[in-house]
Amino acid sequence: MESKLNAFSDYIVYADESGDHSLESIDPNYPIFVLCFCVFKKETYSSSIIQKINELKFKYFGHDNIILHSHEIRKRTHNFLFLNDKSIEKKFLTDVTSIIKKIDFKIISCVINKAELKNKYSKPDNPYHISLKFCIERLYRYLKSIDEKNLNSTTHIVFEARGKKEDDELELEFRRLIDSGTAFMPKNADFKIHIADKKTNSTGLQIADLIAHPIGRYCLNKNQDNQAFRVVEDKLLRNENKDYNGLGIKYFP
Template sequence: MNAGAGSRFIAFFDECGDHSMDKIDRDFPLFVLSMIIVERSTYIETVVPALTRLKLGFWPHEGVNLHSRDIRKAHGDFAFLQVPAQRQPFLGAMSEMLAALPFTLFITAIHKQSHRDRYGAHATNPYDLALTYTFERVLHFLEGHGETTLPVTAEARGKNEDNELSAAFLRILTQGTRYTAA
């Protein structure tokens, strides 16, 4: 049995936007990190079946990954969303499903231009900053529920990015943050 198997909860996180401070997209100057935490039993009994029903309602299989960018751009498996008569039912079904699912959502958004304007060359990497803020709040959540472990799943992004994420995650676990001990 692995270390997180005894946890009452399971967590998933993903990001939206680019965390680079070197290039800031004026149309989307944000870096957003979101994490959901759901009870393990609820994930098994409610979340997975709901996602499967949604997917099989629109595709002949459940192997489709729900990527927000592909949905917004009506790209790849979501090309059918270019047709308004198909887009609305899908978005409606997805919204209804999400509204009905019991989970706790943590979101940290960094406006990169404002962050750079305020801190200049000393600005913390937005990914590190968002991860720190998010995990400080998650720690309070876990303490409030009497939990000490939490298995976390992150979307793979690429070897370099995944290595940076692992390093930031390990830094928080071993060194703590300004407001929480390791």
């Protein structure tokens, strides 16, 4: 069945997480789970954002068949061993920072403190499912505030594949949320899930990956210097009073 060209919204969403959603073993140094939605206008994404990221890859790797992965960059492993040269690392991080700062998109995130969740609820829900609900509700609100026509067109939300069991659980929960709706989102909102393998080398997924961890670090210690968070802070979804608490960052519980 062919797609109707006018059936899609003007926006595309890429999602990634930081930390794991397990409540069984909680890392005391990072006891949180972060889900991050990066919302791009398709026209901007396709015409300039992909180009800027590829130019960065050509500059530092000589080709664009490379995946920017936050953990590997921070640990300087695998394809990022060259960052052990401090002078090159500084240039690379400056260039990445400059790109993120200049490109236009919105961030919707949810940060779950897993230790607090376990203490507050006798039978806490899956942190991923909680985060998914909060992020989708805020995405609905954002698209409605821009132009209601986008709510009558399909908006795709792209997640990175994590494994068959995890992907099946995510898709089931996503469809349950859409079918049943929530207090802040009607039933059958026109959102569609797409799970992409890391090997697809998606620019949007890589940007989401770079952003999730700084948000988590900021929520763990707001007094610690966090240059990466300062760069993404302007992208956080805000209310009419320019406050991003509860929108750009939903902290729970």
